[in-house]
Amino acid sequence: MGFGDWLSRTFGGSEPEPAPLPKPPGEPEILASLEHVDRLLADSGASPLVRSRVTRIGRTIREILPRLATLGVGSQDAYAVVATATNYLPESVAAYLRLPRDWADSRPIDGGRTALMVLIDQLELLRSSMDSMLDAAVHADAQALIAQGRFLDAKFGRVTPTVPDTAPAPPPAASSSSNTLDLG
Incomplete structure (x- = not known):
């Protein structure tokens, strides 16, 4: 029992309520963050190498968003997607954009890079x-x-598609007329 507990019990105070945890970013906040990064790049004159990579990352995140729950609410994968959109990507781009363009693109800063x-x-x-x-x-x-296909196969059996017979008709049987050769 700590001193605060003793005071609360002695003087009738109640435990302070813990501050509520902030709500994790949802789809609107994620999209707003991606749009913010796009605006930063558009206004910066950043290299096309940077813009194309950021565009691809943003497009992939936008493709994931409708399926985010599929990754599992609270999972590490879902967290990684949200954190990439709202923290990792914006922070990396912003740190680079704070540097003068010519200096950032030509001066080694880390092991020659x-x-x-x-x-x-x-x-x-x-x-x-x-x-x-x-x-x-x-x-x-x-x-x-795949599961639906297996169900349908079990329910209705495997149906093989029919292919129309497009093979040419066999030639007519040779008649015993004078058109036959006698080799013998």
Whole structure:
């Protein structure tokens, strides 16, 4: 029992209510964050290398959003998608954009790599991770399709498609007329 507990018991005070946890970002906040990054890049004159990678990451996150629950509410995968959209991607891009363009693109800052190279590496890592998250989210839908096919097969049996007979008709049988050759 701590001193605060003793005071509360002695003087009749109640325990202070813990502050409520903030609600995790939902789809509107995620989309707003991606749009913010797009605006930052549009106004910055950033390299097309950066813009194309950020665009791809944003497109992948937008594809994942309708399937986010498929990854599992509160799962590490769902968290990674939300954090990438609302934190990792915006922070990486903003840190790069705070640097003067010419300096960032030409001066080594980390083991001979320029800020542009460092950012490209970060964006490639985020892209690869989001591609994996999309695969995981879509995998559940693909499994549902497979399960439905197995159900239908069990219910109705395998039906093989019929192909119309397009083979040419056999030639007419040779008659014993004078058109036959006698070789013998």
